[in-house]
Structure formats: structure tokens, C-alpha cells
Amino acid sequence: MKSFTALDASLVLVLVAAGRSLAQSASSSTTTEPTATSTSATSTVSIPASCTAAVPASLQMTGFEWFNSTHNLDCSNPNYPAGSIVCWNTTTVCSPDDTTGCACTPYCYTGLAAPAYQPLGYGPPDTINITIDGETCYKQDPVGFRDYEIGEGHFDCGSAADQIGFYGDSNSDTGNIGTVYWNAIYSLGVGTCNGQVPRYEGSFPLDCTRDAGGNATCTAPVPITLPFVGWE
Numbered sequence: 001m002k003s004f005t006a007l008d009a010s011l012v013l014v015l016v017a018a019g020r021s022l023a024q025s026a027s028s029s030t031t032t033e034p035t036a037t038s039t040s041a042t043s044t045v046s047i048p049a050s051c052t053a054a055v056p057a058s059l060q061m062t063g064f065e066w067f068n069s070t071h072n073l074d075c076s077n078p079n080y081p082a083g084s085i086v087c088w089n090t091t092t093v094c095s096p097d098d099t100t101g102c103a104c105t106p107y108c109y110t111g112l113a114a115p116a117y118q119p120l121g122y123g124p125p126d127t128i129n130i131t132i133d134g135e136t137c138y139k140q141d142p143v144g145f146r147d148y149e150i151g152e153g154h155f156d157c158g159s160a161a162d163q164i165g166f167y168g169d170s171n172s173d174t175g176n177i178g179t180v181y182w183n184a185i186y187s188l189g190v191g192t193c194n195g196q197v198p199r200y201e202g203s204f205p206l207d208c209t210r211d212a213g214g215n216a217t218c219t220a221p222v223p224i225t226l227p228f229v230g231w232e
Ligand SMILES: *[C@@H]1O[C@H](CO)[C@@H](O)[C@H](O)[C@H]1NC(C)=O
Pocket: 062, 063, 064, 129, 130, 131, 136, 138
């Protein structure tokens, strides 16, 4: 996990403030005022004039919700004894001696019904749900393939391509900062520029609350403007 120091956090806040005034001066063509945005410290790359029709200067993130479970099954860094077996059907975990309609498989096998990824004693999976430019990426961890720790960068959005990533920490009640990047590989309405895929990125405050089980649910003050920061 990428952790932010106090210095990082104040830098981000400066960038958020700078980004907001930039966005305000450039937002005459948009109807929704972004509540937060940031520019990257390295966003000195400009969009060539020949590409400005295909490559927008920014995209909007209009949905963000992250559920960070306290003790979900971890298939990427196994947190269970080798040889562990889970018995399940399409609706629930079964006891091993229940033979009617139940299957028993090793933990983390690929492509099983949801209950197979929450054996007895484990919490629900982590989930993340982000909408950018009208497209929603939903991922849960684990699902038994291409499992990534949510909050540590890249996660899959329907393919293995590096389309989206999220960095963030849900461990404090206040002061958490999230960062999302979006390589516009499959975005409708966003083109390439001389064969290069545009990249958008922004940081924003993460508002996290905890349920009785300690699981965190974090949201962002959407809409958030993600400025163009360069090429993938
Ligand atoms: C993801 O978010 C969208 C809107 O932001 C919502 O319609 C959808 O139900 C969410 N999906 C999940 C699985 O949370």
C-alpha cells in the first residue's frame, strides 16, 4: 500500500486547491462545478492542437464507492493454510457432510459461485465501484482470478489491460486521500493521439465510515475532475 505522509497530504491539498482554481477558470463549458480535483505535479505534457478534438482536457469521475472488508479471503497473498477446502452451492456455504447439491473445492479456485469466496470465518469481499466518463468499473476481491489488493493501484475493469487504478487508505476516519488514474483505452468519445492513449489522474478526499464489523466504506465528493496528465 502507498501511504501518505503529512507532507504528502499537505502537498496534495495544495494541488487540490490549485486544480480547483484551474478547473473553475476552465469550466465555462461544463454545467457541474467539480467539488475537488487535482493536477499532477508532472502534468506539463500538453495535448497537441491536432488532437484536441479527440482528447478532452479532463474527464469526470461521477461515481466512487469502495468497501474495504476487515478480513476477506485473500487469493493474491493467500491468508489460509495450504489445502483448505470450501463447500458451497450457488447460494451459500455448505457443511462438508451436506452432499445434496453442494460441491467442495480448494479455496480460490477460478470462476466459482460467490459463496465459494467467502468460506466460514471470512468476511465479505472488498469491492470498488468507480464511474468515469459514463463507464462504471466494478471489481471485487477475491473473485478467483486477476485478484488485486484494492487500494494499491491497478485493478481489472473487464480486461487485464491497465485501464484503471486506485490508490487509497481507509484506515483513518479523516484526512484520507484517494488517487485514481484512468488510461482511456476503451473510453467511448476519447480518441488516441498519434497512437498514444491519453491518461487522466486526480486526487481527492476520501470519506470513510466503519460498520459494526470494522469494515470501511469510503466515498468521494463526486463529481471529481480528472485532468489529462500525459500518455499511458
Ligand atoms: C456501482 O455504482 C453505480 C452508480 O454509481 C450503481 O448504479 C451500481 O449499482 C453500483 N454497483 C455496485 C455493484 O455497487
